[in-house]
Amino acid sequence: MSKKKDELRQRDTIDNTKEAPLTTNQGLPMSEDEFSLKAGERGPTLMEDFHLREKITHFDHERIPERVVHARGFGVHGEFELYESLEKYTKAKFLTEPGKKTPVFTRFSTVAGNRGSMDIPRDVRGFATKFYTDEGNYDLVANNMPVFFMQDAIKFPDMVHAVKPEPHNEIPQAASAHNTFWDWVATNTESAHMVMWLMSDRALPRSYSMMEGFGVNTFRLVNAEGKSHFVKFHWKPLEGTHSVLWDEAQLINGKNIDFNRQTIWENIENGHPAEFELGLQVIPEEDEFEMDFDILDPTKLWPEEDVPVQIVGKLSLNQNVDNYFAETEQVAFHPGHVVPGIDFSNDPLLQGRLFSYTDTQLIRLGGPNFHQIPINRPICPFSNNQRDGYHQSYIHKGGTAHHKNHMNNNQPEPLSPEKGGYEHYNEKVEGRKVRARSDSFKDHFSQAKMFLNSLSDPEKQHLYDAFSFELGKCDMEIRNLVLKELINKIDRDLAEYVADQTGAELPAENEESTYGKSSPALSMMNTDFLLKTRTVGVIVTPDVTEDTLDETRSKLEDKGLQVKFISDKMHKIGNTVLDETFDTVHSVLFDSMIVITGESELPAPAIEQLEIAYKHKKAIGFGGNVSFDKLSFSDGEKGVSNIETDLDIFLDDVKHHRVWDR
Structure with missing residues (x-):
């Protein structure tokens, strides 16, 4: 499979390092590329200069809309090797054949900042991987934090609007330390757990190869017998999980804005691939309600001490891109890109993601044919009746583009599940149409407290100082609101510290969570x-x-x-x-x-x-x-x-x- 991917990639590559004439886009060799066509050496430029017009026109249209989130990224090629068969959980071929190597493309990213922002803001990191399997492309669209800000995707636009630069003055860039973000957090307390991660050292990774990855949402694995298991995906870095200090991050951003990107680029060029192991947390469907939280709630993690992570394979990222725009910028991920044996749960955040990712590519990549861009193209054969549209790059041969058809012997023909056709899990669903949240989603503070309980003393101090810094950048009204509605309901000591550091009003009543559990896996002191x-x-x-x-x-x-x-x-x-x-x-x-x-x-x-x-x-x-x-x-x-x-x-x-x- 890797060989096939390399062959396809080579076919779509123009090697500008080789000797070749300079031509127009139409293939016409040009004798001059430094002077426009003029009437005399000092005369007016002539409109008939097609070369000038072509260069300027192309230049004027070289930019495409950047991603609304995850705009600043770094992409790298590699391969995934399976350690052991997972056929008891899934029928996905790339997860059932031990030793099988699947080519991949991974894109790391920051979230809130624009393409030109710094590498180490206090922020979530994206960790999206496209598996080019022989059953089609599978995308594992992960982050370096296992939970998210909201439980329902309908709140996603509001959260992003809040964390982005404020609309009246476009300040600050790539930062959550401002009024609108903390106003949203305080009035949407389901974000409490995620905010604890954001204020921790996890938001300041030392390197992309030194951070974990989490699929965040709950998915399903379905085996050949049709049995379903709920699953969460993990990436475990073989270099361990490590971060920088906040003061250090600010200095790094001033000294080398590309620090994380340059580090991984140079390591790969020097023969040091970024390596991770794939881990799965699996819960049988019949045990869906056995935890003390709802396993479909994306603001909750599954403690590794309760649901162990099974290590099943290795990701080796070992080849830098040839062209940033063609590969890293144009790659399009989507959690709905699945293969037989991987399916969705009713996680309400996931359900919204299944719409958003495809929708955003239509404007960013110029139409419905973005899957034909080389970096997005499957390496297995694909055929359907989708036709035309902007940037159609294939010549579809034949007289039909409809299903069913008699004229073309009903080709292309759907495959039965037994022959590899995708079949959604046969889940029983019932209920009335409501706009509501399950009571099992309403505990917003227990796991936020568990995260704090799990930190070492240095990590805890860094988190205390991060809250103080962030709220210190907000108006007093917002500081008081966050202390009252969020921090005081997580931990009283934290509330007292932040109130003292920022001059905010400490709520009179102690409302802290009494949740006493901890999870040693959450501390970066327990890493490699x-x-x-x-x-x-x-x-x-x-x-x-x-x-x-x-x-x-x-x-x-x-x-x-x-x-x-x-x-x-x-x-x-x-x-x-x-x-x-x-x-x-x-x-x-x-x-x-x-x-x-x-x-x-x-x-x-x-x-x-x-x-x-x-x-x-x-x-x-x-x-x-x-x-x-x-x-x-x-x-x-x-x-x-x-x-x-x-x-x-x-x-x-x-x-x-x-x-x-x-």
């Missing part, structure tokens, strides 16, 4: 810790020897670290040209820092960057004749190690992401 793809910035003074540079690079790269040498200039030390200067990079762009000096003193920019790295609790190593006289920390403190004598200690600190107890 690896050195893979970790980075270290090595500050050196000009009098460090080339042998020292070579030895340092060798022993760090041998352990898997990515090394950059930093100094005041990109000068040569021996034959080694230093990689960066204090102006071109900053310690916020690295996972750890090392400083090596000869007899020279550390320059002020080096001291500043080391102090910020220390503040952000990063591992710091030193070598040579480093003096700590002008630094606020010294040798022997936690996370400060001599790499010449204690390299293993330094590497262990780097592997564990941060020195939280410093």
Whole structure:
């Protein structure tokens, strides 16, 4: 299947790196591309210049509407390999043949900001994957948080309007710290659980390869016998789940707005694919009502301690795109793109998504034929009676375009389920038409409290500070409203802290949730810790020897670290040209820092960057004749190690992401 996808991709690729004449769109070779056609060298430009008109006209129409949400994205190709058959749950072929490899395309994204916004706002991240299966395309349209802001899709436009820049002044960009968002949250308290995730470190991923993915909605798996199981989908990163600090994120966004995108691009170019394992939480249909919440409620997660995640396969993202627009921008995902064996539940958010995704592509991609764009095209054969429309790229041969037909022997012909035709699950449905919500959806605060209960002390403090920052950007009326209607009903300590930090009014009555459960799986302290793809910035003074540079690079790269040498200039030390200067990079762009000096003193920019790295609790190593006289920390403190004598200690600190107890 991967070979077939590559062949189709090659067919649709124009290789501009090869020698070729410059032509018009009609294939006419041109002898000149720098001057328009004029009447004399200083005369008027002539309208008969078809080349000028074609270039300008095409340029004027190069932009398409950006996505309303998830506008800023990063796409990458890869493959999914199944570990074990899931035939007891589903008849989907790509999930029932162990060892089967299915080509995929994944798009990571931020949500609220526009295409030109920064990579690390406080925001949800999209994690959408298109599986090019031999039964058609299957899209798993996930986020890096397992729940959502609302229970019913009818509220989605209101939430997006609220979090987007405010309509009167188009401020702020890619930020939830403003009045309209928190007004919506306080008046729609079903968002309480999601807001806890948004205020947590999960909203600031260190890398796209270091965040989890969640299908959010409840789906069905249906096996060959027609038995149904409810399912939630998970992506588990093999590099662990890690984030940056809020202060760090703001500095990163100023130093490198493309930080997350550039990181994953460079890792893949250097042979380090982003790898995740697919996990499933499965509940038999007969156990639908056994939990203490409604499993169809998209503001609730299924605790992994109660419903274990079964790891079933591996996603390896290993090939960068050839063209951002053609692939990342034009890819179209839709949770309704399913294959036999995968079906929908009555999750009311999911039901609305099934309409919205197709509808939005019609305007964004210019009509109903967006499935013919190469990145969206199935690699299995497809045929139907849909015809014409904008950008129709196929020549349909034959005299019929209707079903049923006698003239063409009823072709294309529907297939029976036994032969692979899709059949919706035969669910019994009854009830009166109402605009209402089930009582089982009305608990808005228990899982919000469970999330808080599950955090480590550093994670909890970061969440407290995030609430304080966000509400500190709002008017006092909104601060008071959020404290009263939301925070005070989740946790009293949190309410007291935020009230004290923001000057808001603490509600007189303690209405906090008494829910006492926790879920260790929700804390990022209980994740995997690896050195893979970790980075270290090595500050050196000009009098460090080339042998020292070579030895340092060798022993760090041998352990898997990515090394950059930093100094005041990109000068040569021996034959080694230093990689960066204090102006071109900053310690916020690295996972750890090392400083090596000869007899020279550390320059002020080096001291500043080391102090910020220390503040952000990063591992710091030193070598040579480093003096700590002008630094606020010294040798022997936690996370400060001599790499010449204690390299293993330094590497262990780097592997564990941060020195939280410093």
